[in-house]
Amino acid sequence: MVLNFFILSSFAFILFSCGPQDEKTSFTEDAVEAKVIPRGEELFLKNCASCHGNDGKLGNSGAKDLSSSRLPDEEIRTILEEGKNAMPAMSILMEQSSDMDSVIAYVKKFRK
Ligand code: HEC
Numbered sequence: 294m295v296l297n298f299f300i301l302s303s304f305a306f307i308l309f310s311c312g313p314q315d316e317k318t319s320f321t322e323d324a325v326e327a328k329v330i331p332r333g334e335e336l337f338l339k340n341c342a343s344c345h346g347n348d349g350k351l352g353n354s355g356a357k358d359l360s361s362s363r364l365p366d367e368e369i370r371t372i373l374e375e376g377k378n379a380m381p382a383m384s385i386l387m388e389q390s391s392d393m394d395s396v397i398a399y400v401k402k403f404r405k
Pocket of ligand 1: 336337340341342343344345353354355356357358359361362363364369372373377378379380381383386396400
């Protein structure tokens with residue numbers, strides 16, 4: 294019985310001592326980024342690159358250079374939802390809110 298407890302508690306110790314807390318946090322953030330960015334890229338290449346270019350700088354039909362854009366997330370969201378001048382509303386991004394978030398995260402990667 295005592296031996297059993299000893300074995301169990303050393304097992305628990307091994308389980309809970311796998312590195313400091315902050316390592317776990319950055320693992321979670323990396324995991325989110327690993328999913329969000331490729332999805333954002335996929336959506337961008339399909340729906341945005343014809344005007345903005347693969348690197349965000351093309352400027353077709355008067356599209357703004359996304360590498361020099363400094364709009365906050367909420368304003369990017371409004372432009373994507375409502376469109377602006379020659380840019381149409383991107384209704385495809387409104388089917389899933391995670392898609393909207395992924396594209397916003399991805400376009401900010403173009404910033405220098
Ligand atoms: C038909 C061409 C076209 C497509 C497709 C397009 N855009 Fe645009 N985009 C524009 C134009 C034109 C503007 C400039 C609007 C204005 O301010 O007059 C613009 C502006 C923007 C801005 C604002 C930049 C700034 O700093 O003012 C963002 C962000 C943006 N587009 C992101 C996207 C994303 C993300 C997609 C794909 C989901 C996309 N665009 C698809 C033409 C396009």
